[in-house]
Amino acid sequence: xxxxxxxxxxxxxxxxxxxxxxxxxxxxxxxxxxxxxxxxxxxxxxxxxxxxxxxxxxxxxxxxxxxxxxxxxxxxxxxxxxxxxxxxxxxxxxxxxxxxxxxxxxxxxxxxxxxxxxxxxxxxxxxxxxxxxxxxxxxxxxxxxxxxxxxxxxxxxxxxxxxxxxxxxxxxxxxxxxxxxxxxxxxxxxxxxxxxxxxxxxxxxxxxxxxxxxxxxxxxxxxxxxxxxxxxxxxxxxxxxxxxxxxxxxxxxxxxxx
Amino acid sequence: xxxxxxxxxxxxxxxxxxxxxxxxxxxxxxxxxxxxxxxxxxxxxxxxxxxxxxxxxxxxxxxxxxxxxxxxxxxxxxxxxxxxxxxxxxxxxxxxxxxxxxxxxxxxxxxxxxxxxxxxxxxxxxxxxxxxxxxxxxxxxxxxxxxxxxxxxxxxxxxxxxxxxxxxxxxxxxxxxxxxxxxxxxxxxxxxxxxxxxxxxxxx
Numbered sequence: 088x089x090x091x092x093x094x095x096x097x098x099x100x101x102x103x104x105x106x107x108x109x110x111x112x113x114x115x116x117x118x119x120x121x122x123x124x125x126x127x128x129x130x131x132x133x134x135x136x137x138x139x140x141x142x143x144x145x146x147x148x149x150x151x152x153x154x155x156x157x158x159x160x161x162x163x164x165x166x167x168x169x170x171x172x173x174x175x176x177x178x179x180x181x182x183x184x185x186x187x188x189x190x191x192x193x194x195x196x197x198x199x200x201x202x203x204x205x206x207x208x209x210x211x212x213x214x215x216x217x218x219x220x221x222x223x224x225x226x227x228x229x230x231x232x233x234x235x236x237x238x239x240x241x242x243x244x245x246x247x248x249x250x251x252x253x254x255x256x257x258x259x260x261x262x263x264x265x266x267x268x269x270x271x272x273x274x275x276x277x278x279x280x281x282x283x284x285x286x287x288x289x290x291x292x293x294x295x296x297x298x299x300x301x302x303x304x305x306x307x308x309x310x311x312x313x314x315x316x317x318x319x320x321x322x323x324x325x326x327x328x329x330x331x332x333x334x335x336x337x338x339x340x341x342x343x344x345x
Numbered sequence: 346x347x348x349x350x351x352x353x354x355x356x357x358x359x360x361x362x363x364x365x366x367x368x369x370x371x372x373x374x375x376x377x378x379x380x381x382x383x384x385x386x387x388x389x390x391x392x393x394x395x396x397x398x399x400x401x402x403x404x405x406x407x408x409x410x411x412x413x414x415x416x417x418x419x420x421x422x423x424x425x426x427x428x429x430x431x432x433x434x435x436x437x438x439x440x441x442x443x444x445x446x447x448x449x450x451x452x453x454x455x456x457x458x459x460x461x462x463x464x465x466x467x468x469x470x471x472x473x474x475x476x477x478x479x480x481x482x483x484x485x486x487x488x489x490x491x492x493x494x495x496x497x498x499x500x501x502x503x504x505x506x507x508x509x510x511x512x513x514x515x516x517x518x519x520x521x522x523x524x525x526x527x528x529x530x531x532x533x534x535x536x537x538x539x540x541x542x543x544x545x546x547x548x549x
Contacts, residue, residue, distance in 0.1 A: 163421075
């Protein structure tokens with residue numbers, strides 16, 4: 088009874104982002120994270136020679152006009168890319184902000200922005216929406232994958248609160264807790280990029296809700312170094328992805344109807 | 346001495362048959378003293394667009410950095426490279442923004458547009474574009490360059506002949522200008538490759 092009275096009272100603290108509830112929570116931030124829990128999942132895995140990002144596409148209608156654009160993965164700068172989970176329109180704003188921040192750094196210092204600084208800068212922007220302005224937080228979580236000369240390959244996860252941390256493997260979006268525990272079991276340090284791709288596809292296939300897994304439902308991108316030593320961000324083509332799914336034995340063909 | 350002549354420069358771009366050439370001198374001076382003989386005045390924006398900046402070197406560097414900023418964002422948003430005509434418009438707009446406190450540069454833009462059609466243009470320091478079908482020139486040696494190009498230019502030259510023509514025009518013009526020279530830097534760009542060559546000229 089006492090509990091229900093408390094929850095009824097705490098409803099009063101929902102409408103404004105800029106105040107704490109009596110229990111010391113920021114409800115709007117938590118509700119934003121709820122929104123992301125229903126979005127298409129994304130997994131990131133750090134390997135010794137690259138970072139792998141895999142995303143589950145939620146919008147897969149035959150009527151959708153396909154183009155080279157991706158739904159889950161975006162390039163921020165030549166050396167940093169991100170995977171997105173949550174409200175796409177919110178994500179677009181933040182991606183644009185991150186891109187401009189990266190270019191501003193390069194303009195000032197004539198070198199690529201270190202990955203953590205870029206993540207921190209974007210998270211500072213997100214934090215602003217939890218403390219001032221009377222605006223709601225962004226309903227997006229990110230997985231940032233990048234390389235810089237100070238710390239090599241890195242993977243970061245950030246959420247609507249503006250909190251971020253570095254990870255060896257992380258999952259965001261729907262079923263992220265299941266994915267995260269699977270990653271915890273199977274991830275080993277010194278994993279290679281190819282093994283990371285395999286692990287990411289395996290974990291995603293197990294945690295995805297859909298009954299059949301084809302390359303149309305997934306996006307795969309990698310950040311790695313070319314033989315000449317330059318950082319490259321590459322999105323896997325639909326054909327290569329189908330081949331990979333077959334190779335790793337994670338394709339579940341759609342049930343045939345007679 | 347005018348501010349445009351402070352560092353000394355020579356730039357020329359020429360159209361050939363499905364190709365273009367863009368060339369510059371290599372001297373960086375501070376009035377009459379030579380500081381560097383390997384100064385890069387031409388920069389690649391992407392595989393099919395090159396930008397040469399003559400005039401005050403500090404403004405050329407800053408202008409180039411601002412253009413890289415804008416072009417990188419364009420590439421990320423549009424998911425393609427900028428066409429040379431579009432790039433020229435961008436340069437013109439950025440220069441005009443500083444209409445009452447301009448960058449002391451004269452850019453030369455050269456690129457391959459749609460269907461591999463060569464495109465060249467130059468503009469003044471506040472963004473007035475000058476499109477040409479044959480050649481454009483800029484820098485302290487521009488008057489000599491105009492004469493040399495006018496007499497040596499032929500339409501539809503193949504890359505090898507274009508290279509020879511541009512090189513001769515550049516070297517003979519900078520030899521008549523005390524502020525530019527110390528060799529040459531020539532880029533000949535076709536749809537399939539970019540050939541970069543250094544010219545040995547009079548080192549004075």
